[in-house]
Amino acid sequence: MTPIQELSWQGLWKNNPALVQMLGLCPLLAVTNTTINGLGLGIATLFVMISSNITVSIVRNWVPSEIRIPVFVMIIASLVTIIQLLMNAYTYELYQTLGIFIPLIVTNCAIIGRAEAFASKNNIKLSAIDGLMMGLGFLFVLVILGAIREILGSGTLLAGADLLLGPIAQTWTVEIFRADESFLAAILPPGAFILMGLIIAVKNMLNKRIEKLVVGEQKTQKAERVRVTADNISS
Amino acid sequence: MSFKLASSPHTRKNNKTGNVMLQVGIACIPGIATQVYYFGMGVLIQILLCCLVAVLTEAICLKLRNRPIKHYLDDNSAVLSALLLAICLPPLAPWWVATIGTIFAIALVKHAFGGLGQNIFNPAMAGYVVLLISFPLSMTSWLPAASLIQYDLSITDTLYTIFTGYTTQGYSVSQLIADIDGFTMATPLDAVKTGITAGYTSDEILAGNLFDNGSGIGWMQVNIAYLLGGLYLLKTKFIKWQIPVSFIASLTFFCLLAQGVSTDTVAPVWIHLTSGATMLAAFFILTDPVSASTTNKGRLVYGALVGFFVFAIRTWGGYPDAVAFAVLLANMCVPLIDYYTQPRVYGHTEVNK
Numbered sequence: 001m002t003p004i005q006e007l008s009w010q011g012l013w014k015n016n017p018a019l020v021q022m023l024g025l026c027p028l029l030a031v032t033n034t035t036i037n038g039l040g041l042g043i044a045t046l047f048v049m050i051s052s053n054i055t056v057s058i059v060r061n062w063v064p065s066e067i068r069i070p071v072f073v074m075i076i077a078s079l080v081t082i083i084q085l086l087m088n089a090y091t092y093e094l095y096q097t098l099g100i101f102i103p104l105i106v107t108n109c110a111i112i113g114r115a116e117a118f119a120s121k122n123n124i125k126l127s128a129i130d131g132l133m134m135g136l137g138f139l140f141v142l143v144i145l146g147a148i149r150e151i152l153g154s155g156t157l158l159a160g161a162d163l164l165l166g167p168i169a170q171t172w173t174v175e176i177f178r179a180d181e182s183f184l185a186a187i188l189p190p191g192a193f194i195l196m197g198l199i200i201a202v203k204n205m206l207n208k209r210i211e212k213l214v215v216g217e218q219k220t221q222k223a224e225r226v227r228v229t230a231d232n233i234s235s
Numbered sequence: 236m237s238f239k240l241a242s243s244p245h246t247r248k249n250n251k252t253g254n255v256m257l258q259v260g261i262a263c264i265p266g267i268a269t270q271v272y273y274f275g276m277g278v279l280i281q282i283l284l285c286c287l288v289a290v291l292t293e294a295i296c297l298k299l300r301n302r303p304i305k306h307y308l309d310d311n312s313a314v315l316s317a318l319l320l321a322i323c324l325p326p327l328a329p330w331w332v333a334t335i336g337t338i339f340a341i342a343l344v345k346h347a348f349g350g351l352g353q354n355i356f357n358p359a360m361a362g363y364v365v366l367l368i369s370f371p372l373s374m375t376s377w378l379p380a381a382s383l384i385q386y387d388l389s390i391t392d393t394l395y396t397i398f399t400g401y402t403t404q405g406y407s408v409s410q411l412i413a414d415i416d417g418f419t420m421a422t423p424l425d426a427v428k429t430g431i432t433a434g435y436t437s438d439e440i441l442a443g444n445l446f447d448n449g450s451g452i453g454w455m456q457v458n459i460a461y462l463l464g465g466l467y468l469l470k471t472k473f474i475k476w477q478i479p480v481s482f483i484a485s486l487t488f489f490c491l492l493a494q495g496v497s498t499d500t501v502a503p504v505w506i507h508l509t510s511g512a513t514m515l516a517a518f519f520i521l522t523d524p525v526s527a528s529t530t531n532k533g534r535l536v537y538g539a540l541v542g543f544f545v546f547a548i549r550t551w552g553g554y555p556d557a558v559a560f561a562v563l564l565a566n567m568c569v570p571l572i573d574y575y576t577q578p579r580v581y582g583h584t585e586v587n588k
Contacts, residue, residue: 183335185369194343201347 004129011133018141019203023110027101028142029192033153036160038146040094042139043164044083044102046132049111052076053131056119063120072115073106080105094163110138141199148195151176152186252351255473255524256311260318262468263519266461267322273380273453276390277326280397281333282318288337289317296346312351313341319359319520323512323559324366325377327396327408332373336362356566357526360559367559375555376408377422380453423454423510424555427502436499441506458514465518474522477534482517483508485542493550501550511549511556516541520558526566533569533576540572541565 001009017023024045032038055075063071084102087095095102105111114134119127151157155177161169185191270278293313297304317337324333340362348354367374388411392402401407430440468474486507493501507513512520521527521541528537541561548557579585 181370181372183369184371185365188368190368197347 003126007126007129008133011130011135011137012140013137016137016141016203017110017113017134018138019200021110021113023113024108024138025196027104027108028138028145029189029196031098031101032142032146032149032192033187034150034160035143035146035158036094036164037097038142039139040087040091040164041098041101041105042135042142044087044098045105045108045111045142046135046139047083048076048079048105048108049114049135049138050128050131051079052111052115053119053127054124055079056115057122057124057127060120068120069112069116072112072120076111076115077106091164094160097160097163110134145192145195145199148199149186149191152183152195153191154182154187155179252310252312256315258471258473259468259519260311260315262464262473263318263322263461265464266457266515269453269457269460270322270326273457274326274378275388275393277378277393277397278322280393281324281326281328282321284330284333284397285317285321285324285337286314288334289313289341292338292341293346296342296350300346300350302350307351310351313345316340316345316358316362319515320362322515323359323363325374327376327378327393327411328373329400330398332366332370335369336366339365352525354525355569357520357523357562360520360562363559364563367554373408375425376412377425378412422555423506424502424549427506428549428555431500431502437502437506438499441503454511455509458509461514461518465514468518468522474518475531475534477531478521478527478538479517481535481538482521482542483513485539486513486546487542489543489546493546507546507549512558513545516545516558516562520562521565526562526569528569528572528576530573530576530578532578533572536572536576537565537569540568 011017015021018025018028027041027045031041052072052075056072059071059075080103083105084095087098087102114131118130122130147157150159155175157174157176158169158172161172165172183191186195267278267282290308290313293308294304297307317340320336320340321333324336340358344356344358344361345351345354388396388402392404396402396408396411402411427437427440431437465474465479469476469479487504490501490504490507494503502510521538528534541558544561544564545557548554548560552560554560
């Protein structure tokens with residue numbers, strides 16, 4: 001695989017920040033009660049991740065390693081402030097719905113994790129691609145979890161799409177079913193945990209299938225080293 | 236006369252899991268019969284529905300996990316969990332409430348953790364909690380006892396209500412549970428809770444027509460019937476005495492203690508003991524061999540813990556009855572309780588932990 005293919009595979013599937021590294025679970029579980037909330041936060045995180053990876057990669061040779069963490073945090077905090085002001089200006093209602101979780105992107109371990117593990121050791125181009133892929137991987141889980149919870153909990157899909165995408169999207173809301181009582185557990189935090197667990201289970205199941213396919217193709221594989229932790233891409 | 240040599244064990248008891256579960260189910264019968272008498276045929280329909288869904292879910296889960304289906308279905312555990320869940324449901328709850336609860340209990344609480352014997356939480360109670368927090372309206376619409384209800388409910392009406400939401404005459408559940416003045420009639424524990432919050436003393440609340448000088452029409456009789464079923468289980472040694480006794484003792488103790496401090500804002504002991512799910516919990520729910528503590532000392536601690544949780548949640552919590560939450564909270568403590576109450580092995584000295 002070329003480096004770009006490798007980075008995409010790692011970010012989107014194999015080393016997915018939400019499903020495998022389990023980073024940034026706090027915003028992931030807290031805001032994904034609708035698809036649009038998930039998408040909004042996902043885009044914000046994606047933007048911060050790409051720009052922080054690029055910036056960290058640019059300054060990586062000038063930052064003494066003793067103070068690198070505070071420097072990374074400062075960079076990420078500035079970028080989050082930018083996105084916060086942008087959302088405040090252009091998507092005000094979504095900004096209010098997401099509330100504290102936009103400033104809290106600063107503390108999203110997935111972002112500082114990529115800065116520390118990848119961007120501080122690689123060139124600008126690779127870092128940008130890594131940020132893009134990791135951010136997309138995170139976005140993808142946010143949207144899927146948000147969609148499942150929205151369907152189960154409110155019986156709709158894409159409710160409030162106009163908050164993020166403008167007046168064009170006002171009619172996009174799909175009503176899957178209508179009930180007097182919605183399945184509240186899916187909207188509440190425990191439901192988020194349970195559904196997240198189920199998504200991870202499905203991912204692991206698909207993983208096994210894929211591995212079987214790969215093994216089926218190349219029968220004579222050498223014995224692999226057993227690792228309990230996820231592969232670290234930077235090593 | 237011949238003396239055959241045989242290795243131990245020399246006395247055997249035919250106590251397969253399937254048989255134990257069946258006996259527990261049989262011991263529920265007096266309680267269920269009383270419930271049917273006071274709250275209508277809805278109870279039986281819920282039980283049938285839950286059992287059917289449970290067996291189907293169990294079979295599908297076993298198939299997905301590549302386990303022998305017949306072998307595991309024969310242990311009756313899924314049916315028993317479904318039975319206990321169904322008993323706790325309001326008799327007129329819509330069919331999808333029972334279905335979702337049972338699927339959750341069997342598929343997620345039991346099989347996701349590894350099937351019978353591996354589940355940390357009591358499946359029936361976890362299913363009940365999910366339903367209670369998801370569908371608060373349906374799950375708290377308890378039908379008043381048959382003598383208080385203003386409409387006659389035939390079995391067709393009950394079926395219609397469960398599957399469509401309305402009786403054949405078009406009454407909805409919220410109309411059925413209202414009294415003549417149009418107020419929703421609450422369960423006894425509910426009435427006590429709202430009454431005390433509204434500033435009445437417990438004596439004033441108990442003078443209401445819902446109670447009729449007892450702990451609520453129907454509820455006391457149902458509890459006594461479950462007590463009788465429980466005594467049968469104790470007599471036949473399918474359950475041990477530690478959990479029920481310590482649970483009831485602890486509930487009584489905390490209740491008396493609170494009454495000593497403030498008489499008027501705490502329901503009397505007999506209300507706590509013979510209302511809601513107290514007796515069902517004491518003998519049938521807490522004694523679940525998988526999710527309860529497994530040592531004798533541990534069982535005492537476990538029962539006492541649940542008793543405290545039930546009293547605390549009933550008195551200060553947001554829900555009128557508390558058994559399901561209390562059981563789940565205590566289930567979480569079981570590994571710790573078991574760790575600290577390991578009995579001394581014969582021939583070994585006590586190890587200080």
